Amino acid sequence: TQTVSQSDAHVTVFEGDSVELRCNYSYGGSIYLSWYIQHHGRGLQFLLKYYSGNPVVQGVNGFEAEFSKSDSSFHLRKASVHWSDSAVYFCAASSRGGYKVVFGSGTRLLVSP
Amino acid sequence: NAGVIQTPRHKVTGKGQEATLWCEPISGHSAVFWYRQTIVQGLEFLTYFRNQAPIDDSGMPKERFSAQMPNQSHSTLKIQSTQPQDSAVYLCASSSDGSAETLYFGSGTRLTVL
Numbered sequence: 189t190q191t192v193s194q195s196d197a198h199v200t201v202f203e204g205d206s207v208e209l210r211c212n213y214s215y216g217g218s219i220y221l222s223w224y225i226q227h228h229g230r231g232l233q234f235l236l237k238y239y240s241g242n243p244v245v246q247g248v249n250g251f252e253a254e255f256s257k258s259d260s261s262f263h264l265r266k267a268s269v270h271w272s273d274s275a276v277y278f279c280a281a282s283s284r285g286g287y288k289v290v291f292g293s294g295t296r297l298l299v300s301p
Numbered sequence: 302n303a304g305v306i307q308t309p310r311h312k313v314t315g316k317g318q319e320a321t322l323w324c325e326p327i328s329g330h331s332a333v334f335w336y337r338q339t340i341v342q343g344l345e346f347l348t349y350f351r352n353q354a355p356i357d358d359s360g361m362p363k364e365r366f367s368a369q370m371p372n373q374s375h376s377t378l379k380i381q382s383t384q385p386q387d388s389a390v391y392l393c394a395s396s397s398d399g400s401a402e403t404l405y406f407g408s409g410t411r412l413t414v415l
Contacts, residue, residue: 220402231305231392231406239402278344282401287332287357289401291344 190215192281194292202300203271209264209295211279221262222280223253226294232278238262239284249273274299307393307407314383314414322378322410324393332399333376335368338390338409347391350376351399383414 191214201207213221220239224232236247243255253264262279279292306325314320326333335347337360346360350370358368365383370376380387390411394404 222403224404224406229408231307231394231408232404233406234403237403284402285400287334287349287351287399287401288346289404293343 190281190290192279192290192292194277194279194295196295197293198296198298200298200300201269204268205299206267207265207269207273207297209277209279209297211262211264211292212260213262213279213281213290214260215281215283215290218284220282220284221253221255222282223247223251223262223264224278224280226276226278228275235264235277269297269299271299271301273297305393305395305405305407307391307410309410310408311411312413314412316384316414317382320380320383320387320412320414322380322391322393322412324376324378324407325374326376326393326395327397327405328374330395330397330405332396333370334394334396334401334404335376335378336392336394338392339388344392347378380412383412385414388412388414 193212222237223235226232236245238245238255246252276294276296278294280289282289308323333350337345348358348368349356353370365381368378390409392409394406
């Protein structure tokens with residue numbers, strides 16, 4: 189069974205803080221890992237993805253994520269958050285070239301001023 | 302590039318009525334996906350088209366849900382005899398290469414069945 193787990197349903201930080209949103213996966217075969225952001229009332233927006241190579245991938249708006257095969261993790265980080273980063277973040281896994289995606293349950297990030 | 306366009310943004314129907322949701326994928330994208338999003342179930346896969354052909358509708362409730370893609374520029378999701386449990390946000394996404402590696406989502410249609 190392929191699963192993506194986001195253990196934190198809610199994370200609250202202050203503006204300017206660093207943040208890490210956790211994602212763990214269980215997936216057989218070659219895996220594509222992605223992060224998406226969903227602002228209130230909007231669809232999901234792609235942030236970044238990893239398939240192979242450098243385990244640290246850079247995304248838009250200062251986000252980065254690090255893949256760890258040993259920990260089966262793909263955590264998302266940002267060094268200094270802004271209030272506009274408040275949103276729900278989804279981790280997702282798919283196979284290379286495949287069309288099925290397994291989404292995590294999402295982590296709601298609240299950035300307080 | 303206007304992105305994926307979904308209409309209407311909100312739809313309210315009475316129990317037993319029909320609802321049709323529209324999706325216009327990004328021009329040139331070869332695949333369209335439909336998902337349903339609820340607080341309880343999260344994101345659920347409904348159906349997938351590639352080059353307009355229906356490839357997988359395994360997520361669709363068979364009796365009342367149907368989806369079509371009559372041309373490259375739009376897809377529709379039709380729900381007959383809507384029930385309160387159909388209330389959800391329905392998201393359409395497209396991808397350029399047919400895979401789910403990078404999906405571009407529309408803003409969704411919020412369906413409320415009274």
